[in-house]
Amino acid sequence: MAIKKMGAQTVKLLNPPSIVSTGTIVGPKEGEGPLKEYFDVIIEDDLFGEDSWEKSESKLQKEAIKNALDKISFPLNKIDYIFGGDLLNQIIASGFSARDLQIPFFGLYGACSTMSESLSLGAMIVDGGYADKVICVTSSHFSTAERQFRFPLELGNQRPLTAQWTVTGSGASIVSSEGNGPYITHITTGKIIDPGIKDANNMGAAMAPAAADTIISHFKDTGFTLDDYDYIVTGDLATIGKEILLDLAKEEGLDLTEKHRDCGLEIFNNEKQDTHAGGSGCGCSASVFNGYFYNLLENGKINRILLVSTGALHSPTSAQQGESIPGIAHAVSVCTSLGKEG
Amino acid sequence: MKNINNKEYSKYVDKKVPKPDYLKNSIKAFFVGGLICILGQWLTNYFTSKGLSKGDVATATPIILVFLGAFFTGLGLYDKLGKFAGAGSIVPITGFANSIVSPAMEYKREGYVFGVAARMFNIAGPVLVYGYGSSVIYALIYYLVTK
Numbered sequence: 323m324a325i326k327k328m329g330a331q332t333v334k335l336l337n338p339p340s341i342v343s344t345g346t347i348v349g350p351k352e353g354e355g356p357l358k359e360y361f362d363v364i365i366e367d368d369l370f371g372e373d374s375w376e377k378s379e380s381k382l383q384k385e386a387i388k389n390a391l392d393k394i395s396f397p398l399n400k401i402d403y404i405f406g407g408d409l410l411n412q413i414i415a416s417g418f419s420a421r422d423l424q425i426p427f428f429g430l431y432g433a434c435s436t437m438s439e440s441l442s443l444g445a446m447i448v449d450g451g452y453a454d455k456v457i458c459v460t461s462s463h464f465s466t467a468e469r470q471f472r473f474p475l476e477l478g479n480q481r482p483l484t485a486q487w488t489v490t491g492s493g494a495s496i497v498s499s500e501g502n503g504p505y506i507t508h509i510t511t512g513k514i515i516d517p518g519i520k521d522a523n524n525m526g527a528a529m530a531p532a533a534a535d536t537i538i539s540h541f542k543d544t545g546f547t548l549d550d551y552d553y554i555v556t557g558d559l560a561t562i563g564k565e566i567l568l569d570l571a572k573e574e575g576l577d578l579t580e581k582h583r584d585c586g587l588e589i590f591n592n593e594k595q596d597t598h599a600g601g602s603g604c605g606c607s608a609s610v611f612n613g614y615f616y617n618l619l620e621n622g623k624i625n626r627i628l629l630v631s632t633g634a635l636h637s638p639t640s641a642q643q644g645e646s647i648p649g650i651a652h653a654v655s656v657c658t659s660l661g662k663e664g
Numbered sequence: 665m666k667n668i669n670n671k672e673y674s675k676y677v678d679k680k681v682p683k684p685d686y687l688k689n690s691i692k693a694f695f696v697g698g699l700i701c702i703l704g705q706w707l708t709n710y711f712t713s714k715g716l717s718k719g720d721v722a723t724a725t726p727i728i729l730v731f732l733g734a735f736f737t738g739l740g741l742y743d744k745l746g747k748f749a750g751a752g753s754i755v756p757i758t759g760f761a762n763s764i765v766s767p768a769m770e771y772k773r774e775g776y777v778f779g780v781a782a783r784m785f786n787i788a789g790p791v792l793v794y795g796y797g798s799s800v801i802y803a804l805i806y807y808l809v810t811k
């Protein structure tokens with residue numbers, strides 16, 4: 323019997339695992355952004371000493387994992403599983419990083435929602451008693467994403483105002499059966515919501531309804547109210563997606579104005595850094611959650627957040643064939659103390 | 665959450681999308697595109713003054729402009745110009761060179777056969793296909809009309 327299931331889409335973890343450590347690494351542009359002091363490593367060169375962007379992205383993942391392990395002086399070979407994903411075809415950044423790490427590996431694809439997807443699955447595996455420590459990691463790289471989804475870097479074109487800037491970066495969480503928090507207590511797995519948006523340069527609009535749906539389902543399933551949370555943190559809705567999310571949630575009687583934060587809007591200063599609508603990519607919520615928000619939780623500045631990474635599950639093939647963009651959002655509830663458990 | 669009506673949603677999203685500053689963008693495109701054309705005209709005048717025939721001038725000028733487009737793409741400057749000028753630097757022949765050289769550079773890591781050669785025309789390919797295609801149709805019409 324599914325004793326941990328709560329409502330339609332949520333599970334409550336009965337043995338809430340702790341995120342005992344995190345590691346982050348970002349590119350030079352992210353390192354000039356408002357959150358620069360929260361990242362472990364800022365690389366100086368996008369290629370990171372490699373000879374291709376893809377190798378660079380793989381290395382970012384490995385470094386993020388290494389940073390997370392080093393902070394708690396924990397050996398890599400004692401990790402039970404890695405849950406990893408990225409944006410590239412056949413998730414090669416993750417596969418190639420796992421090739422070097424030699425740890426049992428689950429490869430995930432949830433586009434930019436992968437960070438909360440990996441945390442969801444990692445936490446459930448640990449809660450279920452199948453593992454003691456797992457790593458949840460995702461990455462993205464501006465240059466690998468551009469060449470796969472858009473145009474060559476040197477092409478002299480203009481980006482639409484709705485376009486987002488793929489974050490170069492990676493974030494890793496170590497989820498453990500033992501620890502003193504921050505704890506993962508509830509997981510709300512998103513359904514695909516496709517509002518019919520076909521413009522791959524307007525992903526915020528494609529993903530916002532999925533984020534709204536998952537957030538509303540989370541509150542309905544768990545009985546939590548907005549007062550239980552310090553922040554509702556979405557992955558990469560950016561300027562347009564944020565406005566839409568606030569509107570959609572308000573229609574359902576949920577006023578997120580005060581509590582909503584979006585990783586895509588936190589990581590860059592859109593005006594100064596010319597990033598148009600904001601940041602995006604798996605590495606966006608990965609680096610902002612594991613860097614900034616984890617820091618706030620760990621230092622007791624906030625008590626509970628709902629991380630809702632958002633993904634657009636399209637591909638260049640589906641876009642060219644005229645398909646609309648399926649949106650998805652997965653929510654993970656993270657809190658510092660188990661005392662106030664609902 | 666209640667179901668979203670795709671049509672209504674699309675209209676609602678359109679209202680949220682910021683509109684580009686068409687006037688400012690057009691002025692920038694006009695001046696940059698105009699300057700590239702002035703350069704072309706200057707080259708044409710120069711070659712003509714040096715005694716090249718009309719046909720040779722029509723070959724020499726594009727050769728220089730294509731070279732410049734490719735050269736500045738290689739230096740990593742043409743994309744910055746393109747970001748500023750938009751159509752002003754895409755439409756002239758220098759932009760065409762940029763659209764061929766930039767994928768050639770981007771996909772070099774996939775090798776000279778499947779990378780550079782196969783993907784060089786990723787962006788310019790449709791222009792060539794429909795350009796050649798329409799020139800054949802035009803020539804046929806011209807032939808029939810003037811026969």
